[in-house]
Amino acid sequence: MALDDRKSEFTFVGTRPNRPDGLDKVTGRAKFGADMSAPGMLHGAILRSPHAHARIVKIDTSKAEAHKDVKAVVTRADFADVPFKPGLEGEFWNVLENVMAGEKALYDGHAVAAVAATSALAARDALKLIEVEYEVLPHVTDVDKAMASDAPVIREGAADYSVPEGMHPNVVRYHESGHGDVEAGFAEADLVIEDSFVTEATHQGYIEPHACLGMLGNDGKGELWCTTQGHWIAQKTCAALLGIETSQLRVTASEIGGGFGGKTTVFIEPVALALSRKANRPVKLVMTRSEVFRATGPTSSASMDIKIGMKKDGTISAAQGVFRLQGGAFPGAPGDMTAMCAFAPYNLTNVKQVGYDVMANRPKQAAYRAPGAPMGAFAVESVIDELCKKLDLDPVDVRLKNAAYEGTKASYGPRYERIGLVETLEAAKAHPHYSAPLKPGQGRGISCGFWFNHGGETSVSLSLSEDGSAQLMVGTPDIGGSRASMALMAAEVLGIPYENIRVTIADTATLGYNDVSHGSRVTYASGLATIKAANHAVEKLCERAAASWGIPTDAVKWENGCAVPSGPNAGDFDPRPLADITAHMGSTGGPISGHFEATPEGAGVSFGTHIVDAEVDPETGKTAITRYTVVQDAGKAIHPTYVEGQYQGGAAQGIGWALNEEYIYGEDGRLQNSIFLDYRIPVASDLPMIDTVIVEVPNPGHPFGVRGVGETGIVPPLAAIANAVSHAAGVRMRQLPMSPPRILAALKDNG
C-alpha cells in the first residue's frame, strides 16, 4: 500500500488523555462476557473427561434428558460434521474436535457432553446423570517423550507435508530455515557453547473466564454475545461448526477482561449455540477457572538445544537451534515461529534453525503474546549471556556488535526494512539502570527480543454528526486501550477534539469483516484504517466547502479542522470548520461518512531490550525482581501511557512465566494445579515498579509510523530474568519456571 500521507508532526497523537471506556470500567457499568442475560435464558454446563487419553465407548444421556430442569443435552452428534454438514476439515475440524470430543477424549478436561437447564446449579447437577463409558488409553504429556518411538499415538495421519520420514506420528509439522554454513562458522569461533533448555506451558491467565450467551433458532438464525478477541472469527467458526450460514449469526463482542491471544478461538460458544438450537431458548455458558485452565489454551511447552560460536571480540560466527514445541492434542504448536524469531535480533553469517510441532495429551495450545518467541529467546539469549561471561565481554556491547539493522539479512530470510534494535540497545546502555551498582546476592540480566507483528483484514467506518462530533466504528475488540488510540488518530486527521469522537466496537452485522485483535495489529491496522476512513470523510468535507464557494475541490485543503482555500489563486474565503459543514450536510448532499476496507501489508517488525535485576534467597530459593526496565521500539506511540502499559504488562507476565507459572501434570496425565491458588501468577506485591523507555523508529508501512507493541514486550523477559537469576545464584538456570524448588536444586547441584 503506497503511503503518500506520512506524518511526523502531531497535535493529538502522542498525548495522554483518559481512555473513553475508563469510567464504565471503574464504575462497573461495562458489560463483560458473563454480564448479559435474556428472557427465558437457560444455563449450560459441560461434562469433561477425567482421563488424559481415552476412547469414548458409549455416552448415555437419557437420565439427564429425563430430568425436569434439563431442556437440552448435546454431544458431538449435535455438531456440523454429522449430520448437518459432513466433511468439516482443516482447522475447523480441529476446533470442533476440541470443542466437543469425537471418538476419543484427548486430554484431561476435554469436553464430552453438555446440558442446558433452568439454573446453573441444575445444569451442573445434571452432568452427574450422564453416563460415559471410557476405555482408558496410554497417554503422554511431555514433549520429548511424545516424540520418542514408544510414545502413544494421539492421532494417525495428523502430520503434514513438512515432516521428514521416520518421525513419530505425534510430530505433525517441521520447519527448517537459515543461511550460510554453520559448521564452518563454528570452526571459526574461539568459543562454542552448546546447551539445552526446557520451558513449561503457562496459561494466558486472563482474569475474565470465557463466557457467552447464545441464541440459535431452527431457522438457522442466531445471536451470540461473547468475550473474544475477534467476533468475526467466532462468527465464522461457530457457523461452520453448527452448519449454518455465516451471515445468519450475529456476534457481538463484550468488553474483554484480558485475552493475550487466548481468546482468538472458540471453546464454549458453539456449545451454547448447539444447546440453544436444541432447547429453542437462549443459553448462557460461563467457565469456571478450573475449566479455563484444563480446557482452554495454554502456551506450548518447549525443549530446545542451542549451539552458538563466538569470537574473542564478541562476533557471533555461527548459531544453531532446535526447538521442539508441544501444543496439546492438535497440530498448531508454533515451533516454526520459535525457530524464525530465535536468532532474528542478530546479523548472522551462518545460522540454522529447526522447529518441531509435537502433539501430546494436553489441551490445544492457543496463542499467547508473540506465540513461540519467548521460549526461543530464553534459550538463545541464555547461551549468548554465558558466552559473554566466559569471554569477559559486556552483554550489551556484544549484542550491539551483532545487532541487526536496516538491510541485514534476517535469520528467517529477507532483509530488514528500517528497524530499531540498535536504538533500543543504545538506550538500554545509556539508561541509569544499566550502570547502577548491584547489592551482594543480586544479579543483572539483559536480553533482546523480536516479533513480526501483523496487519490482517480490517474494516473501519466513520460517520459525522450534525453537531460536528464523530462516531468511529472499528471491529477489533479493545484489549489494550485501542479506543483511545483510534480516537486520537481520527482527531489528528479531522482536527476535532479527542473527546468529540466516540469509538464503538461494532458487531458483525454492522461492519465489514475484521480479523482478530492479535498479532499486535490493532493500533497498526485498525489505526491505519481509521486514518484512511477519516481522510475519506475529509475529502467529502472539502467537496462540500468547494461547492459552497463555487471553486474546484482540488482548490480546497483541510487544515486544523477547517476547509480552507488551498492557495491564493483558489480565492479568498473564510475557513469553514467541520461543524459548520456538517450542520448543513443533510441539504448539501446528505450524510458524510468515511470508510476503509483492506488488508494492510506493512506491519513492520519490532524489537525490544530488557534489563532486569534479581535477588535470590539461597535458603528458600525465592527470587525477588528488584528492578526492571523495558526498552522497546513503538515506531510512533499514539497514546504513550497505553504503550507503556503494554510494555509493563509484557514484563509482568514474563516475570510470572519465568519464576512461578507452570502446568503441572500428575503421572495420571491430569492437571494438578487448575486454580489460581496452585497456579501462581504474579500479584502486585511480587512486582517492582517497571520502568519503560519508548524508542520511536517510524514504521515505513504506517502513515504515522506505528509498529505494534502488544507482543514484543513478552519476548525478552524469560531470558533477561534467567540471566539475572543465573548471575545472582551463581549457576546457569536451564529450566523454567525458576521456582524456589528448582533454584534450591540447582544451588545444591552446584555445591
Next chain:
Amino acid sequence: MVEVHLWSGLRSLTGGQQVVEVEAKTTGDLLRELVKLHPQLQAPIDAGVSIAIDGRVIASGLTEPIPEGSEIYLMQRLRGG
C-alpha cells in the same frame, strides 16, 4: 524474472533447489508459477505462506505488485497472539 528464495525445509519438495526463478507481476502470480514449476509446493502454500518483497512482509495478499529484480523470500504464514 525474479528469484524466489525458499526456506530450506522446502528443498525436499523442489529437488534440492532453494532459489527458484519465476516470471511474476504479483504475489498471486508468483505462487501460481511456483506450483507450476514445482507442484509439490502446493502443500506448503495451502498451509499458508507469506511473501517478503525487498524486506516488506506481505502476510496474505495475492495482488501485491512485484517489482522487477526485487528480492523475494517465501516465509511460513505468520500467526499472532
